[in-house]
Amino acid sequence: MLRILSTLATIALALPLLQAAHAGEVPKPSAAIESPGTQCVAPPAEIRRNHMEMLKHQRDLTLREGIRGTKVSLNGCIACHASKKTGSVIGNNDNFCQGCHAYAAVKLDCWDCHQPKAGYQATGATP
Amino acid sequence: MTENARRGFLAAGATFAGAIAVAPGLHLIAPALARGAGEPASNANRWGLLIDTNKCSASCDACVKACATENGITEQVADPRQRSQWIRKIDIKEKNGRQHSLPMMCQHCSDPPCVDVCPTGASMKRADGIVLVDRHVCIGCRYCMMACPYKARSFVHEPLTEQNPQVPRGIGCVEACTLCVHRVDKGQLPACVEACTEGAMLFGNLADPNSEISRRIAHEATTQVRADLKLNTGVRYQGI
Numbered sequence: 001m002l003r004i005l006s007t008l009a010t011i012a013l014a015l016p017l018l019q020a021a022h023a024g025e026v027p028k029p030s031a032a033i034e035s036p037g038t039q040c041v042a043p044p045a046e047i048r049r050n051h052m053e054m055l056k057h058q059r060d061l062t063l064r065e066g067i068r069g070t071k072v073s074l075n076g077c078i079a080c081h082a083s084k085k086t087g088s089v090i091g092n093n094d095n096f097c098q099g100c101h102a103y104a105a106v107k108l109d110c111w112d113c114h115q116p117k118a119g120y121q122a123t124g125a126t127p
Numbered sequence: 128m129t130e131n132a133r134r135g136f137l138a139a140g141a142t143f144a145g146a147i148a149v150a151p152g153l154h155l156i157a158p159a160l161a162r163g164a165g166e167p168a169s170n171a172n173r174w175g176l177l178i179d180t181n182k183c184s185a186s187c188d189a190c191v192k193a194c195a196t197e198n199g200i201t202e203q204v205a206d207p208r209q210r211s212q213w214i215r216k217i218d219i220k221e222k223n224g225r226q227h228s229l230p231m232m233c234q235h236c237s238d239p240p241c242v243d244v245c246p247t248g249a250s251m252k253r254a255d256g257i258v259l260v261d262r263h264v265c266i267g268c269r270y271c272m273m274a275c276p277y278k279a280r281s282f283v284h285e286p287l288t289e290q291n292p293q294v295p296r297g298i299g300c301v302e303a304c305t306l307c308v309h310r311v312d313k314g315q316l317p318a319c320v321e322a323c324t325e326g327a328m329l330f331g332n333l334a335d336p337n338s339e340i341s342r343r344i345a346h347e348a349t350t351q352v353r354a355d356l357k358l359n360t361g362v363r364y365q366g367i
Contacts, residue, residue, distance in 0.1 A: 061167075063261050066253055068312050069164025075292050113262055113297030115199075115290040122199035122291040 029099035038080055041071050074114055082118035090116045161314025173256035173334040174306055175361035176320070177343055178229060182327035185228035188216050193322030197307060199291035211281040213304045214319055219367070227367050230319065233258055233279040233304035234352065235361030241271035241280065256361050257308050262300040271301055276353050279303050333361060
């Protein structure tokens with residue numbers, strides 16, 4: 001009985017501390033949808049959990065089998081989600097991809113090779 | 128011929144020409160070749176090139192420039208040996224003194240050595256014969272660069288930011304000519320073929336015996352570079 005009481009007391013003492021810790025948490029990512037009113041390819045909950053699987057599956061089909069024009073596409077993501085200010089999905093934590101990935105501490109490799117700017121057209125050439 | 132009749136004749140001619148060149152810069156190979164959404168590449172096609180070196184001038188590098196523009200190869204690299212080279216012009220001299228100039232790029236072999244040696248399966252050949260690097264699994268070991276008899280592949284040493292959205296390419300991966308796979312899938316010609324004002328490059332389907340490229344290979348003297356290796360290249364040359 002005494003042990004239970006002391007445990008309860010400890011919890012009561014720790015509560016304010018826990019609340020303080022909560023206040024210091026990293027804020028949730030604030031990336032706004034840049035083209036509101038348009039419909040994503042799947043409900044947000046499914047996209048949040050499964051976008052990496054969807055894109056991974058699609059990339060193999062597109063590259064290896066040559067299947068194009070399907071529902072899931074990385075360029076499709078950028079078309080709606082690139083920032084209106086910078087035109088990109090990366091660059092700072094207000095931008096769509098980087099904001100969430102910085103929050104989740106997940107490294108983002110896509111943009112080493114893929115172009116993160118919507119409607120980008122490479123200009124000039126140095127053969 | 129009255130003015131009106133002449134107009135009618137010209138209009139009919141323009142309609143005929145329209146089947147080949149829809150608009151400046153947009154050439155259809157044949158309407159059936161642009162695949163529908165969700166349709167995979169098929170082995171009913173084997174894409175290839177026939178390059179006539181008699182029409183290729185040593186001073187011209189239009190194909191090389193067009194390739195760089197189309198594929199976003201715009202980066203300045205400090206060391207020229209590290210520059211990406213998807214297509215290059217080479218000048219050759221035969222023992223009898225005859226000189227040729229020709230573009231050299233990935234030969235899209237039927238039995239590609241780069242695919243044989245790749246330890247991760249990143250080097251791959253698509254059903255329609257186009258040899259590609261799957262950069263998602265490329266670890267940048269560069270075995271394929273050593274295996275390629277044509278020195279067709281390059282390695283990206285520096286971070287890139289100016290990629291064309293249709294042509295992803297980046298640091299740490301090997302890359303080479305894709306035969307403009309993103310254009311071919313839309314029914315367009317590769318950028319180099321479209322840019323060649325001399326008509327020295329012919330793109331077509333080697334698997335179709337009635338295609339122009341197949342007919343020319345059947346009836347004219349053409350050659351594969353390093354035919355002794357028996358790689359059955361998709362890029363053939365004429366005049367060397």
